[in-house]
Amino acid sequence: xxxxxxxxxxxxxxxxxxxxxxxxxxxxxxxxxxxxxxxxxxxxxxxxxxxxxxxxxxxxxxxxx
Numbered sequence: 001x002x003x004x005x006x007x008x009x010x011x012x013x014x015x016x017x018x019x020x021x022x023x024x025x026x027x028x029x030x031x032x033x034x035x036x037x038x039x040x041x042x043x044x045x046x047x048x049x050x051x052x053x054x055x056x057x058x059x060x061x062x063x064x065x
Contacts, residue, residue, distance in 0.1 A: 002031070018055040019048050025055075033059040 004012075009026060018025035018036055025036045025043075033056040043049045057064055 004028075004032075018052040019043070024048075025052050027055050027059050030060055033057075 004026060009023075012023075012026055012028055014020045014023065016026060016028045017023050018027055025039070027033045027036050036052050036056050040049050040052050043052055053064070
């Protein structure tokens with residue numbers, strides 16, 4: 001996974017974030033999806049954790065854990 005620069009992150013569509021309201025947990029590719037799953041403990045609520053899992057698994061092409 002490559003790091004996103006500030007310019008790249010700002011260029012992402014809102015739909016590429018697991019938590020679009022905060023533009024948190026960017027998931028533009030498989031590497032970032034795996035990273036989001038690894039950092040899921042930093043989500044603010046169970047609803048955010050569910051959204052992160054849903055978005056990450058969709059990008060990874062899996063239905064769940």
